[in-house]
Amino acid sequence: GAVVSQHPSRVICKSGTSVKIECRSLDFQATTMFWYRQFPKKSLMLMATSNEGSKATYEQGVEKDKFLINHASLTLSTLTVTSAHPEDSSFYICSAGGEWTSGNTDTQYFGPGTRLTVL
Amino acid sequence: RKEVEQDPGPFNVPEGATVAFNCTYSNSASQSFFWYRQDCRKEPKLLMSVYSSGNEDGRFTAQLNRASQYISLLIRDSKLSDSATYLCVVNIRGSARQLTFGSGTQLTVLP
Numbered sequence: 230g231a232v233v234s235q236h237p238s239r240v241i242c243k244s245g246t247s248v249k250i251e252c253r254s255l256d257f258q259a260t261t262m263f264w265y266r267q268f269p270k271k272s273l274m275l276m277a278t279s280n281e282g283s284k285a286t287y288e289q290g291v292e293k294d295k296f297l298i299n300h301a302s303l304t305l306s307t308l309t310v311t312s313a314h315p316e317d318s319s320f321y322i323c324s325a326g327g328e329w330t331s332g333n334t335d336t337q338y339f340g341p342g343t344r345l346t347v348l
Numbered sequence: 349r350k351e352v353e354q355d356p357g358p359f360n361v362p363e364g365a366t367v368a369f370n371c372t373y374s375n376s377a378s379q380s381f382f383w384y385r386q387d388c389r390k391e392p393k394l395l396m397s398v399y400s401s402g403n404e405d406g407r408f409t410a411q412l413n414r415a416s417q418y419i420s421l422l423i424r425d426s427k428l429s430d431s432a433t434y435l436c437v438v439n440i441r442g443s444a445r446q447l448t449f450g451s452g453t454q455l456t457v458l459p
Contacts (some may be wrong), residue, residue, distance in 0.1 A: 263446065265449075271451065272435065272449045272450060272451040272452055273392065273435075273449045275446060275448070278446060320389075322391050322392075324447075337394075337447060338394070339393070340391060341390070341391050342391045
């Protein structure tokens with residue numbers, strides 16, 4: 230199956246700093262990637278849809294100036310959490326759509342996630 | 349009403365048991381349906397897609413009832429390794445390829 234990587238896998242930072250998370254598709258080109266956030270014992274919540282070469286589409290309630298998304302190439306999308314606060318501590322997961330799979334273009338493959346802890 | 353709703357469980361079953369999970373979705377125009385599995389502190393992994401005709405993959409059977417907007421997952425002869433959270437996932441928004449996740453059903457298979 231397709232491989233999606235994320236870096237870093239874990240980050241601990243001080244309140245007020247910015248953190249950049251990278252999401253890469255390793256063996257395919259992804260024009261669209263998705264960013265999710267998951268709090269403990271909760272489900273994944275879609276934050277934004279990242280489109281290569283254009284602005285990201287943010288879900289209602291997600292601040293675009295706080296969660297900066299850049300999708301500059303077909304294999305890389307980045308999420309920057311600006312001026313992080315303890316309430317931003319969460320598990321951030323990216324995914325890419327699966328046009329390479331036969332039939333179902335809606336299958337998505339997920340990166341391993343980035344666990345962010347803001348002190 | 350939540351867009352995708354699941355019984356959170358937890359389900360604690362003995363090894364070898366058969367267990368069934370249910371899920372309902374709100375948008376009748378939804379086109380794609382999946383079950384994902386998520387282990388603790390890991391990313392979700394696709395378990396199987398769900399088709400109108402129903403589909404089976406080994407010990408796992410998924411069914412879709414469009415009229416009732418209802419999806420099910422049946423696990424037969426459960427193994428210890430089946431312990432995980434099972435996520436019902438729906439493409440609520442049709443062609444946008446954006447997935448909406450249920451809150452997950454936690455399964456623990458006991459020896």
